[in-house]
Amino acid sequence: MANSDFFEKVYAIVARIPEGKVTSYGAIAKAIGSAKSSRTVGYAMNACVKLDRDLPAHRVVNRNGVLTGKHHFPGQDTMRKLLEEEGLNIENDQIKNFKFYFWEPPINQ
DNA sequence: GACTTGACAATCC
């Protein structure tokens, strides 16, 4: 408990997101065990940037597949660019075929 | 130390 277990779990899952795949805050929260703490997941992402973590936060979007947090990246189009580089198609800040690219985090960890 | 905010999501009118 040096750091909140919540954050650690979030980071552990985000770090395991395969390249070219995406997941949602809610899915991560659910995998952790607190499906309703999706807000905190987002907060963890914001914190992860400040902590200089090497997490693919750009692979985490809201449940609609919308790049809600793109504004938090260094450059408003950084998130979209990163995702496109991984083979995803973004339209109007929303991931196309989101369902197809969706990656379900490991529930038991 | 209490209140507000925040990269969300599910539920209730």
Next chain:
DNA sequence: AGGATTGCCAAGT
């Protein structure tokens, strides 16, 4: 169908 409310957890004010 869509706006409003609640839940959850951490950090900032």
